[in-house]
Structure formats: structure tokens, C-alpha cells
Amino acid sequence: MDQSNDLSTLRMVGISKRFPGVLANDNIDFEVKAGQVHGILGENGAGKTTLMKILYGLHQPDSGEIFLNGKKVEIHSPKAAGDLGIGMVHQHFMLIENLTALENVVLGLPTKHPPLLDLEPARNRFNELTKEYDLHLTPSSPVWSLPVGDQQWLEILKLLFRNAKLLILDEPTAVLAPKQAKQLLSTVRRFAQEGRAIIFISHKLEEMKEVVDCVTVLRDGHVVGTVDPKEVQSAQLAQMMVGRDVFLDRRERAPYKDKKEVLVIEHLDCLNDRKLPALRKIDLTVKSGEIVGVAGVDGNGQRELAECITGLRQFTGGTIHINQKPVDGVINDTTLLGYIPEDRHKTGLVLKFTVEENLILKTFEELPYTKRGIIQWHEIRQKADALIKEYDIRTPNSMVPVNHLSGGNQQKVVVARELSNKPALLISSQPTRGLDLGAVESVHNFLLKERNRGAAVLFISTELSEVLTLSDRIIVMFNGEIMGDLNAEKVDVNLIGELMLGHREGLEATP
Amino acid sequence: MNYKINKLDSTRLLDIGGLVLSGGRPILAIILAFLVSAVMIIIQGANPLEAYSAMLRGSFGSVAALANTCVRAAPLLLGGLGVALGVKAGLLNVGIEGQIYVGGSAAAAVGIMPIPVAPWLHLVLAVSAGFLGGAIWGLIPAYLKAYRGVSEIVVTLMLNYVGIQLCSLLVHEPSPLAEKGAFFPQSPPILASAQLPILIKGTSLHLGIILGLIAAIILAYVLFYTPFGMRTKMIGQNPEAARYAGVNVKKQTVVALILSCGLGGLAGTGEVLGLKLRLFDYFSGGLGYDAIAVALMANSNPVGVIFSALFFGALRAGAGKMETAVGIKAPIVQVIQALAVLFVIMIGFVEYNRKSKQDKRKEQMPEDTIYGSELNK
Numbered sequence: 001m002d003q004s005n006d007l008s009t010l011r012m013v014g015i016s017k018r019f020p021g022v023l024a025n026d027n028i029d030f031e032v033k034a035g036q037v038h039g040i041l042g043e044n045g046a047g048k049t050t051l052m053k054i055l056y057g058l059h060q061p062d063s064g065e066i067f068l069n070g071k072k073v074e075i076h077s078p079k080a081a082g083d084l085g086i087g088m089v090h091q092h093f094m095l096i097e098n099l100t101a102l103e104n105v106v107l108g109l110p111t112k113h114p115p116l117l118d119l120e121p122a123r124n125r126f127n128e129l130t131k132e133y134d135l136h137l138t139p140s141s142p143v144w145s146l147p148v149g150d151q152q153w154l155e156i157l158k159l160l161f162r163n164a165k166l167l168i169l170d171e172p173t174a175v176l177a178p179k180q181a182k183q184l185l186s187t188v189r190r191f192a193q194e195g196r197a198i199i200f201i202s203h204k205l206e207e208m209k210e211v212v213d214c215v216t217v218l219r220d221g222h223v224v225g226t227v228d229p230k231e232v233q234s235a236q237l238a239q240m241m242v243g244r245d246v247f248l249d250r251r252e253r254a255p256y257k258d259k260k261e262v263l264v265i266e267h268l269d270c271l272n273d274r275k276l277p278a279l280r281k282i283d284l285t286v287k288s289g290e291i292v293g294v295a296g297v298d299g300n301g302q303r304e305l306a307e308c309i310t311g312l313r314q315f316t317g318g319t320i321h322i323n324q325k326p327v328d329g330v331i332n333d334t335t336l337l338g339y340i341p342e343d344r345h346k347t348g349l350v351l352k353f354t355v356e357e358n359l360i361l362k363t364f365e366e367l368p369y370t371k372r373g374i375i376q377w378h379e380i381r382q383k384a385d386a387l388i389k390e391y392d393i394r395t396p397n398s399m400v401p402v403n404h405l406s407g408g409n410q411q412k413v414v415v416a417r418e419l420s421n422k423p424a425l426l427i428s429s430q431p432t433r434g435l436d437l438g439a440v441e442s443v444h445n446f447l448l449k450e451r452n453r454g455a456a457v458l459f460i461s462t463e464l465s466e467v468l469t470l471s472d473r474i475i476v477m478f479n480g481e482i483m484g485d486l487n488a489e490k491v492d493v494n495l496i497g498e499l500m501l502g503h504r505e506g507l508e509a510t511p
Numbered sequence: 512m513n514y515k516i517n518k519l520d521s522t523r524l525l526d527i528g529g530l531v532l533s534g535g536r537p538i539l540a541i542i543l544a545f546l547v548s549a550v551m552i553i554i555q556g557a558n559p560l561e562a563y564s565a566m567l568r569g570s571f572g573s574v575a576a577l578a579n580t581c582v583r584a585a586p587l588l589l590g591g592l593g594v595a596l597g598v599k600a601g602l603l604n605v606g607i608e609g610q611i612y613v614g615g616s617a618a619a620a621v622g623i624m625p626i627p628v629a630p631w632l633h634l635v636l637a638v639s640a641g642f643l644g645g646a647i648w649g650l651i652p653a654y655l656k657a658y659r660g661v662s663e664i665v666v667t668l669m670l671n672y673v674g675i676q677l678c679s680l681l682v683h684e685p686s687p688l689a690e691k692g693a694f695f696p697q698s699p700p701i702l703a704s705a706q707l708p709i710l711i712k713g714t715s716l717h718l719g720i721i722l723g724l725i726a727a728i729i730l731a732y733v734l735f736y737t738p739f740g741m742r743t744k745m746i747g748q749n750p751e752a753a754r755y756a757g758v759n760v761k762k763q764t765v766v767a768l769i770l771s772c773g774l775g776g777l778a779g780t781g782e783v784l785g786l787k788l789r790l791f792d793y794f795s796g797g798l799g800y801d802a803i804a805v806a807l808m809a810n811s812n813p814v815g816v817i818f819s820a821l822f823f824g825a826l827r828a829g830a831g832k833m834e835t836a837v838g839i840k841a842p843i844v845q846v847i848q849a850l851a852v853l854f855v856i857m858i859g860f861v862e863y864n865r866k867s868k869q870d871k872r873k874e875q876m877p878e879d880t881i882y883g884s885e886l887n888k
Contacts, residue, residue, distance in 0.1 A: 312755060332757035341755060350749045361745070361756045365738040375736050 007085050007165035007197065008034045008069050010055075015064035017050055021436065024050040025061070026221040032166065037188055037198045039212035039229065041241055043500075044298045044462040047221040048201055052168050055199075056088045057081040079108075087164030089155040091171050095143045101154050102126050102139035105161050122161075129160050133187060148274050149180040156187075167191060168199045173207060174299060175274060185211045203297040204479075205234055205501035217241055234505065238497030242464055250488075251448055251469055256289025262323055262425050262456035263309065269317035270308050278304040280480045281318070286425070286456040291447065293471030293488065294460040296500055301480040302460045303342055306429045309458070310339045322425050334362050338418035338450075340411075342429040342460075348414040349402050356384035356398035359417050391416040392442070408439025415446050426450050429460045444470055464496065478502040536862070537808055537819065540854035548847045557837040566844075569832025570825035576832075578714035582786060584824025586611065586778040586795075588723035590802025591820050592730055593645075593774030595811035597663075599734060600767035601747035606652065606667025607775040608799025609674025610645040614776020615783040616678050617644025619698050619790035620688055622705035622783065630704035637705040638722075638780055645776015646769045648674065653768040657761040663768060671799070679792050688790060698790035707785035719781030724817065726774065731813040743767050775799065804852045810859075823848060 010032050017025040025047045032038040042048050053059045055066070057075040066073050068084055075081050081088075095104050106122045126139045135153050143151060152175060159167055169188070173181040188211050191198055200212055208215055209229045217224040217240040224240045263286040272278035278301045286292045294302055307313035309320055311330040320327040322336055331337045341347040349358050360369055360380050368379045384398035393412045395405055402410055411431065418426065428447060432440040447470060451457050461467050467474055471488040476499035483499035498505075549559035570580045590607040597604035618641030626633055652666035681688045682696040690699045707718040734740035745753040746763050754760050779795065787794050805823055809815030826848055830841035 310755075330754065330757050339755070346749075347751050347755050350745055350752050352748050353744075357741075361752070364741055370738050373737060375738065375741065377736075 009067075010086075010166055010197065011067040011070075012051070012055065013065050013067065015051065015054060015061045015066075017054060017059060017061050019050075023221050025054070025064075028064070028218075028221070028223050030216060030223065032197045032199055034165070034195050034197045035192050036214070037192050037200050037212045039208045039215035040199060040201045040218065041203070041208065041215050041237065041501075042218035043241060043464065045220075046218040046241075048218055049170070051218070052088065052170060052199065052201070055081070056086060056168060082162060082164070085163070085165035086168070087159035087162060087166070088168040089152070089159065089170060089172055091174065093151050093155055095151055095154065097144040098142065100140050100142050101137055101146065101157075104143055104154060105139075105158050109162070125161065126157070129157060133157075133160070133190075148175045148276070149177065152176060152180075152184070164196070166197045166199070168201075170201045171203065172200075173202065173204065175276070177276070181207065203501060205229075205237065205498075205503045219243075234498055234501070234503045235494055238501060238503070239494040242493055242497035242500070251444065253448065253452065253472070256452070256454065258454065259287045259289055261285050262288050263458065264321045265309070265318070266320075267318035268305075268308060268315055268320060270304050270313060270315040272301075272304055278480050279308070279315070282480075282482055284475065284482065286458055288424070288454045288456050289451060290472040291451045291457040291459050291470055293467035293474045294458065294477055295464055295467045295474055295496055296462065296477035298462045300477045302462075302477055303429065304480075305477070306339070306342070306427050306458070306460055309425075309427055310337060332362070334418070334421035334423060336424055338421070338423035338426040338455075340414055340418050340426070340428040340431045342433070344411055344414050349410060351403040352401055354399050355388070355393065355395050355402050355405070355413055356380050358402045358413050359384045359387055359398075359420075361417060363421070387416040387420055391446070408435045408442075411435060411439065411443065415443060419446060419450060422453065423455060426455050426457045427460075428457060430462065431459075432461070432463070432466060440466070464493070464500075468493065468496075476500055536810075536858050537815070537851070537855055540808070540858055541822065541851050543854045544847050544850035547850055548843060551843065551846065552837075552839055555839055557839050562833050562837045562839050562843075565836035566826070566829030566833040569829035572832075574711065575714055576828060578711055578716035579828040580821065580825045581720040582715050582717065582824070583827045584820045585717075585719035585723050585781050585785070586798045587802055587805045587823050588720065588817060588820035589726060589774055589778035589781060590799055591805030591809065591816040592723070592726055592813060593771045593778065594803050594806035595809065595813055595816050596730060596743075596774065597768060597771040598806060598811040599740075599747050600743045600764065600771075601750065602656065602764065602768050602771065603664050604649075604652075604667050604768065604771045604775070605664055605803055606649075606670050606674075606772065606799070607778065607802045608795060608797065609667070609671035610648055610772045610775025611779030611782065611795045611799050612674040612678035613648040613779070614641040614645035614773075615779030615794065616681050616688070616790060617641055617776065618780040619701065619783050622701035623688070623699050625702060633702070633704040634707070634784070637701075637784055638707075638777070641776050641780025641784070642773045643776070645779070646773035648776065649769045649772025650765075652772070653765040656768060657764040667772075675793065678790065678794075682790055682792050690789075696792045701784055701788050705784060706788060707781065715786060717781070717785030719785045722777065722781060723820070726777065727813045727817050734813065739766075775802075778802065801848070804848060807852055808855050810855075822851075 012028065012030040015025050015028040016023070028047070028051060030051065040048050050059060054061050055075065057077045057080050060076070066075060073084060075084065096107070099107070102119060102123055105126060106119065111117055123139050130137050135157065137150060137153060137157065143154065146154065152172060172184055176184060185207055188198055188200065202208055212229060214226055215229045215237070216226040217237065219241060227237070229237060263284070265282055265284040268279050268282040269277065270279045282305065294305070296302055304313060308315045309327065311327050325336070345351060350361065360383065363369060364375065364380070369376055381398055387393070388395060388398060391412050393416065394409050402413055405413070415431070431443050431447070435443065444466070447457055447459060459467065459470055468488065468491070474486045474488045474491060474496065476483040476496055478500060479502060483502070483504060486496070545563065552559040552562050569576055571577055590611065593607055593610070594604055618637050621637040621640040626636065628636070648670070651670060652663045655661035655666050656663040679696070680686060682698055683689055684691065688698045690697055710716045710718065734744065742753065742758050742763050745756065745758055746760050750760050778798065782794060783790055801823060805819045806816060808819040826844040830844040833839055834841050
């Protein structure tokens with residue numbers, strides 16, 4: 001049991017893990033020592049989360065070995081990881097809202113006198129720990145009543161309570177206010193001084209520099225290198241993260257002549273679902289006949305931006321105009337706005353509805369689909385058949401429930417519906433997520449066709465390469481702000497990488 | 512190209528299989544329920560075949576029996592439709608019982624009032640009052656659900672007790688609806704002009720079952736052929752997508768739940784204006800709860816609700832005959848009824864598991880096999 005007390009090094013050697021269609025980890029070597037904060041940096045999909053899940057026993061590697069203090073270990077479950085002294089704070093909290101803080105902490109731990117639950121010793125320990133680390137947590141308060149910052153601390157307290165020697169923190173500051181984040185970072189340093197090892201995943205370069213001893217950069221499932229962030233330039237780190245040997249060709253396009261402003265956003269502020277600021281004074285204009293790509297690490301305000309523009313989210317300040325019309329509610333006019341939402345299962349489709357029902361989801365009340373209050377199914381079927389042909393949706397017929405279609409074809413249903421009325425503005429949020437190459441290509445083609453028709457296209461993606469391929473202009477979002485507005489024709493990828501990490505200096509250096 | 516044709520066929524087959532199963536599911540469940548109940552009948556020392564055939568005679572064996580079945584099915588049909596409409600909108604209205612009492616009370620209030628209008632108009636007014644009574648009663652859970660996020664299940668369930676006691680209050684003096692000096696808490700009789708007409712002389716078969724059939728057909732039509740029905744199904748299936756498509760989810764929730772409760776009110780109206788001909792204390796005796804089972808059994812398909820209501824009605828109508836013929840006590844039909852619903856749910860569950868296993872297998876296939884790789888080349 002107490003082997004956890006002498007964790008000095010943890011080594012992962014040759015870790016590979018393949019998921020259907022993607023090699024998430026490719027022969028990764030990674031080492032972390034006690035007393036060290038080890039950062040991990042990488043784009044979305046670079047393989048960080050997979051690697052950590054392997055370390056925490058949630059995934060089993062296809063090949064590779066893990067050594068604890070030089071001794072080979074097998075981690076089959078989070079429980080096994082816990083027994084070895086490994087603890088993890090997930091990006092999405094693993095707390096039970098209806099239980100109290102203390103109950104959450106002791107959950108899963110053996111009690112002294114089973115089947116009775118004696119919370120008193122645990123309560124004392126809880127109070128000792130909160131005092132020691134200067135945390136303001138009350139053991140008896142239910143978790144749902146705690147602010148997000150405190151929930152984060154509670155997660156960390158859970159690990160301390162179990163006396164974890166290796167702490168994995170996955171973007172721990174993402175939900176914290178700046179002041180709380182500062183306290184967290186200094187506590188992380190303190191953990192290291194106490195002889196614990198910490199793996200620190202973050203996308204914020206500044207806090208990386210502040211807290212980590214060394215940082216390992218991952219890209220496309222490989223280790224690019226391990227460096228000391230205080231010694232290397234930010235630009236170099238960014239290059240390690242986003243730099244690509246093979247670069248996808250930019251898609252050819254003719255300049256669009258008749259440009260006019262379609263989407264005008266001024267000083268836009270809004271809150272996210274946790275009531276924290278998600279957008280801070282955003283100004284953005286998108287013109288007809290251009291694709292504006294939005295680059296950035298996931299969760300920096302992109303989703304909220306799309307939802308504000310489409311009227312699905314109320315904003316707290318600023319204005320949005322589409323073709324001079326202010327946005328003040330969900331926009332119903334499919335000739336004005338097309339919106340391909342980020343999550344087609346949750347938002348874009350009614351999965352149990354048929355293909356044809358989904359194709360007219362927004363227009364079924366309009367002529368000719370509804371006449372004198374009666375839905376005209378034959379009109380709908382005709383339209384659906386035409387769209388199925390035009391957008392090459394692979395389905396036996398239009399009356400099949402849409403959840404019987406493959407992911408790519410489901411997305412084509414969304415695309416067909418949103419584009420069929422030739423919207424002036426198209427908001428496209430992660431439209432290729434989870435699609436295979438062929439489907440990605442065809443979605444790209446549709447977007448480009450819209451641009452050439454004269455639509456204003458806002459293209460949000462966390463895949464930098466497709467933003468580079470498709471955009472006329474690129475904006476980079478970080479922490480709810482637009483870090484830079486760049487011409488995509490002659491953009492420096494490394495500069496985008498820096499901006500994605502919240503580092504603006506590169507922008508000022510280049511004119 | 513070969514794989515594409517395979518894909519086509521397999522999808523179609525799956526659909527046909529699903530269709531057959533959705534119709535066959537309740538029938539299979541009923542058979543299983545009768546089989547299990549047969550064991551209980553044997554334990555009680557009777558021959559289940561005799562018992563069932565007596566039950567069959569009692570429910571379908573004569574005009575009177577058939578009329579009895581329909582009379583008993585009528586409130587279950589209207590109440591079941593109410594539940595079904597709610598389910599389509601993603602709402603579980605378990606308050607039909609309360610709505611029966613409130614709707615019945617409203618209908619009775621108009622029905623005992625000597626209004627100087629044509630008799631048919633008096634009837635229409637009384638029936639409308641019954642529907643409105645239920646609908647207005649439904650405003651409470653509808654508002655709380657749509658604008659305050661309170662579970663409609665809890666609210667409608669709790670309101671049952673309130674509705675039952677409200678009716679009780681109305682038939683006790685000094686309520687204006689209570690009959691003066693009666694031995695039993697009841698209202699004065701419904702005036703002849705407000706009574707639902709009897710369809711077959713010599714039986715108690717009243718217009719209620721026809722009202723139910725019309726309501727079922729209208730509901731089926733509305734759900735499939737009107738934008739209102741489309742919106743209702745959208746908020747039931749995926750409220751987030753409905754909002755994204757421009758549906759006012761709150762408003763739709765309110766309207767759907769009100770109509771659902773109105774149907775519950777109609778169920779009570781039929782009982783009061785057609786069968787009891789007075790407002791009595793506790794006149795429903797649990798019809799509203801059985802209505803939930805009726806809707807569940809039919810998977811909330813309005814046309815299916817007709818059949819499941821008739822089935823439930825037939826069980827009740829046949830129970831008496833069975834009791835006199837073989838001496839098995841009538842409550843066995845409630846066992847049969849409960850088992851049938853349980854089996855429907857169980858079969859549905861087995862089916863769901865089988866299907867999700869299939870889906871998983873499909874997902875594991877790489878996309879290219881489903882996808883034309885020639886598509887972009």
C-alpha cells in the first residue's frame with residue numbers, strides 16, 4: 001500500500017494507442033520526476049488526453065510500458081492508478097453534486113468499520129488539509145452550492161486526501177478567475193516542493209512559464225521535444241506545437257469582387273454556461289465572399305461566439321448586425337443565416353426524425369411545405385429528394401431515420417438544410433469534427449462554393465490545418481478575445497501558434 | 512457498388528422488422544400476460560381456459576357485452592390520448608386522475624344549470640366546460656414546467672390529490688353543486704339536455720366512445736399533418752434542436768401540456784355526462800392511473816391507444832362474467848393488465864438492447880465501407 005510514498009520517477013516508454021481511424025499516441029516516451037512540475041503542450045487532438053488516460057488506467061495502451069521507480073507496472077483501472085499514488089483532476093469535474101464536499105472526498109475509500117460510514121476522522125483530516133493549504137472549503141456544504149473555483153479545489157483536495165504522489169492536472173485554470181488561478185499555480189509549486197510530481201496540461205503559455213520545470217510538446221500523437229520553457233522563446237514553443245513538415249495545399253479561389261459587410265459585431269460581451277465571461281469586447285466584421293477562419297484551442301469562446309451570432313445565446317453587451325439587422329433572438333430566416341452547429345447530434349439534428357423531416361426542420365411551416373395549416377408531405381419529399389441528390393447524401397430513401405446514416409451523411413443533411421436557402425451569412429462551427437477524409441473534403445467543397453457564391457462565411461475550427469486551407473482571413477481566439485486578424489494568404493503558422501497560446505509579442509514584431 | 516446495395520437492403524429490412532415488432536410487441540405482451548395469469552388461476556383451482564372464455568363472452572359475446580366494453584374503454588381512451596400527447600412532447604402527464612375530477616366537475620356544473628339554449632348547445636357547452644376545466648387545471652404544471660423548470664411529473668401527480676378533494680368539496684353541502692338534503696354526497700342529476708346521448712337503447716353505451724375515437728383520429732392527424740404536431744414532436748425528441756430550428760420551446764410546452772390535460776378533463780366529462788349522470792365523490796376510482804398504462808401499452812401512438820383502451824375496457828367488462836362463471840375474483844384482470852404493461856416495457860427494453868448492439872457493430876465498421884470512397888476521387 002505504502003509503495004506510493006516513495007514515487008521518485010515515472011516513465012512511460014513507447015506508448016502507442018490507436019483508435020478507429022486515428023493513431024492517438026505514436027510511440028511516446030515520457031518521464032516525470034518527483035519534485036517537478038512537468039507541462040504538456042499540444043493542440044486539440046495531439047494526444048495529451050489519451051496519454052493521461054492511459055496513465056490513469058482509463059485506457060490500455062496497444063503497446064508500450066510504464067515504469068514506476070524503474071519497476072514495471074500495469075495500470076488497469078483508475079483504482080490501480082490510485083493505489084500507485086497517481087491522481088487526476090479531469091477537465092470536467094468528477095463530482096457528485098448532491099453529496100457534500102466531504103462525502104465526495106471520501107467516496108470510494110474504504111471505511112474503518114464497514115458497513116458503517118464514520119465520517120468524523122475524515123472530517124478532521126479534511127479540515128487539517130484545508131487549513132494547511134489555505135483552502136476555504138466547508139466539509140458539509142453540498143457540491144452543487146459551491147462556485148466552480150471551489151469545485152476545482154475540491155477535486156485537488158480529493159487527491160491530497162488520498163495522498164497522491166503524482167498529480168495530473170488537465171487544464172486546471174480553465175474555469176478559474178485570474179486571482180484563483182494564481183493561487184492554484186503557487187499551490188502547484190508547493191506540491192512540487194513537497195516532493196510530489198505534477199503533470200500540468202495547459203494551453204496558456206504564460207502560466208506554463210510560471211509554473212513548470214520542463215514542458216513536453218506533443219503533436220499528432222508524437223513527442224516533438226521536451227524543453228525548459230524559461231529558456232526557449234515563445235515562438236519556438238509555438239512552432240513545436242503547430243509546425244508541420246507536410247503542409248496541406250491552400251484551396252485555390254478567385255478574389256470576390258462585390259464585397260460588402262454582412263456580419264458586423266461590435267464590443268460583444270457574453271457569459272458561458274458557468275456564468276463566467278466567455279467573450280470580452282469582441283469586434284469582428286465578415287464580408288460577403290470571404291471565409292473568415294476562427295483558429296484557437298477549444299473552449300476559448302468560439303462556441304459562445306457562434307451561439308451569440310445565431311441568437312441562441314443572450315449576450316451581455318455590444319451589438320451584432322447581420323445585413324444591418326440587429327440580432328435579438330433566434331434567427332429563423334434561412335436566407336439570412338445558415339448555421340452548422342458544433343454538435344450535430346445535440347443541436348443540429350433530431351436523430352429519430354427522418355432525413356426529410358430533418359431537411360425541413362427550419363422551414364416546414366413555410367410555403368409550399370405547409371399550406372393552409374396542413375403539412376404537404378409530397379412537397380417535402382420532392383424537396384428532400386432533390387437535396388439528397390444535390391448534396392450526395394447516401395441514404396436508401398428520404399424516410400429513413402437520420403440516426404441510421406453514417407456521421408458524414410448526417411452532417412451532409414445539416415449542411416444541405418443550412419445551405420439550401422442560400423444564406424447571406426454562414427456560421428460553421430467545427431463542421432468536420434469526427435468525419436472521415438472524404439466527408440471532410442466534401443464539407444470543405446460546400447463551404448468554398450458558398451464563399452464563391454458571395455456568402456459571408458465564418459468558419460470555426462480547432463484544426464489549424466483546415467483553417468489554413470480554407471480561410472481568406474484568419475482570426476485567432478484566446479480566452480474570449482481576438483488575438484489577431486491575419487491575412488490567410490501570407491500567414492506565418494508559428495505566429496498563429498503563438499497567438500493561440502495567448503502570446504501577442506510575435507504580432508507586434510511583424511508589421 | 513456491391514456494398515452499397517447491401518447497405519440499402521439491410522436498412523430497409525431493419526425498418527420492416529421494426530414496424531412488425533412495434534405492432535407485435537403489445538400482442539406478444541398480452542399473450543405473455545395471459546399465460547402468467549393462467550398460472551395464478553390454476554393455483555386458485557379453476558381452469559384458465561374456462562375463465563378466459565367467460566371473460567371473452569363477457570366482453571365481446573353479445574351486444575350488451577360489447578357496449579359494456581366500449582363504455583369502460585371510453586374514459587381510458589380519452590385519458591390515454593392525453594398521456595400520449597404529453598409523451599410526444601416529452602412530458603409525462605400522470606395527473607389524468609385529477610383532471611378527470613376537475614373536468615368532470617366543470618362539466619357537471621354546466622350540466623345541472625338550466626341554461627335557456629337549444630339542447631344540443633347545452634351539451635356542447637357542458638362538454639367544452641369539461642375540456643376547459645382540465646386544460647385550465649393544466650396551466651399550473653404547464654407554467655411551472657416551462658417557466659420555472661419544475662418537473663411536470665411531480666406537479667401533475669400532486670395535483671391529483673387536490674383535484675380529487677376539490678371534487679369532494681363540491682359535492683358536499685354547502686357547495687352550490689351539492690344536492691340539498693341528499694343521503695349521499697352528490698350533485699343534482701345532469702339535465703337531460705346536457706346528457707351524452709345513448710347509442711344503443713337498453714345499454715349504457717353513450718357517445719363518449721365516439722368522442723374518444725374522434726379525438727384519437729384528430730390527434731393522429733394533428734401530430735402527422737400539422738406544424739403544431741411537428742413542433743410538438745420536435746420538443747419531445749430534442750428540445751435543443753427545436754430551439755435551434757426556431758421553435759418557441761416554452762410556449763410549445765405550455766400548449767401541449769394544456770391540451771394533454773384538457774383530454775384528461777374530457778375523460779371525466781364522458782363519465783359524468785354519459786354514465787354517472789351526477790357528480791359523485793370519488794367517481795373515477797383510478798381511471799386516470801389506468802390511462803397511463805393504456806398509453807404506455809400503445810407506445811403513445813394515438814391509433815394504438817384506441818386498441819389498448821378497448822383491450823383494457825374488455826378486461827373490465829369481462830371480469831364480472833368470469834367471476835360468476837368460474838369463481839375467480841375480478842381483480843385478476845388488474846394483474847393481467849399490469850403484467851401486459853410490464854411485458855410491453857420489457858420487450859421494448861430487449862429490443863432496445865438488441866438494436867444498440869447492432870448500432871455498435873455498425874459504428875465499428877470504418878466509415879469507408881458505408882461511404883463511397885469514389886465520391887471525391
